Structure formats: structure tokens, C-alpha cells
Amino acid sequence: MPSARKDRTLRRMAKEIRQCRKCSLSQRRKNAVPGEGPSNARIFLVGEAPGKAEDEKGEPFVGMAGRVLDEALKKAGLHRSKVFITSVLRCRPPNNRNPKAKEIAACRPYLESYVETISPRVLVALGSYGLRGLVGKTLKVGETRGKRLDYKGTPVIATYHPAAVLYNRKLMRKLVSDLKKAKSKSQAKRSRGG
Numbered sequence: 001m002p003s004a005r006k007d008r009t010l011r012r013m014a015k016e017i018r019q020c021r022k023c024s025l026s027q028r029r030k031n032a033v034p035g036e037g038p039s040n041a042r043i044f045l046v047g048e049a050p051g052k053a054e055d056e057k058g059e060p061f062v063g064m065a066g067r068v069l070d071e072a073l074k075k076a077g078l079h080r081s082k083v084f085i086t087s088v089l090r091c092r093p094p095n096n097r098n099p100k101a102k103e104i105a106a107c108r109p110y111l112e113s114y115v116e117t118i119s120p121r122v123l124v125a126l127g128s129y130g131l132r133g134l135v136g137k138t139l140k141v142g143e144t145r146g147k148r149l150d151y152k153g154t155p156v157i158a159t160y161h162p163a164a165v166l167y168n169r170k171l172m173r174k175l176v177s178d179l180k181k182a183k184s185k186s187q188a189k190r191s192r193g194g
């Protein structure tokens, strides 16, 4: 897809997401959080759901987990401005509870459209919900890291959610190493498909 068309699609989606009423999370949110990043991003990160800071600002990963993510990206030789970031849900669940299956299902068309529009070289699932959003199954990151996974032919790297690193700093090394893998995969030729 030509980049001007991709940019238009992303702007249209952001507008639609900000007005979305597809599930009950829309009733209590301050702001819905559209995906963010360049339309030609080769790396596409999928988190879980907006938290308090994201709900206030309407932007993904701007709270404490976002700071960890920025640090991990930097350590991996990447910069946020070059990657696309969204989550499985685009509205904050009350008190940051886990996403419900019906919320994930209601929000999934946005994730699908984002992946189709960006057409990244590699997807990075941050945490088990990011993984579930892409792979459709409940899998534990610790048991899935390093396994070959794909979403419609695009490789998926499963790694820890930056919020998990806040509780266990030892996971930072693993998150950085997985982001480095994503970087090298993003520089390789496409293995399959488009």
C-alpha cells in the first residue's frame, strides 16, 4: 500500500477509535488510545491495555511501563519513533483489571487493520495478553519465548511486558534480547507473504 494511503488509513482509524463504542469500556474511559508510530514501521509492538497515564493522555505507553519500554528499546538499539505500538485493548479496563474475552474480541478488528495497514516485518507480543491478541490462545510468555510463532505469516516474537520488568528488573535483559532479535528480523528479507 502506498505510504500516503497508509497514513490516511491510520488517521481514519485513530478518529474511529477515539469515538468507538464497541464495548462497555468506552463508558468509563477518559480517552481511547489509538496505535502510534510511522506507517512504514518494520517492527510492530502489541501490549495489553492502556493504564491510567495512557487513559489521561490518549497515547500508548506513556506511564511507568512506557519508560521501561523506552529504556529497553534504547538498549536494543531501537527508538520508539521507528516502531509502531498498540495494545490488545484501546481503552483502559477499570482499575487496570485483566482484559475480558469479549473486550478483546470487540477490539480485535482494530489490531487486524493495524497489522494489515502497517504490514510489518515482525510483530512483538508484550506479555501474555499481547500474545493472546495475536495468536488467539492463552500462552505463558516464559514457556513461549523463543518458539516459532506467526500471525498470518508474519513472525511473532513473544516477550515480557515492560510492566513485568517493573516488578522484576532481571527480566530487562530478556526483554532487550528479544527486542534485538526483532531488530535483526526486521532487517532480514520477508520470509513469507507480502
Ligand code: URA
Binding pocket: 033, 047, 048, 049, 050, 051, 054, 059, 060, 061, 062, 065, 066, 086, 087
Ligand atoms: N500497557 C499496555 O499494555 N499498553 C499501554 O498502552 C500502556 C501500558
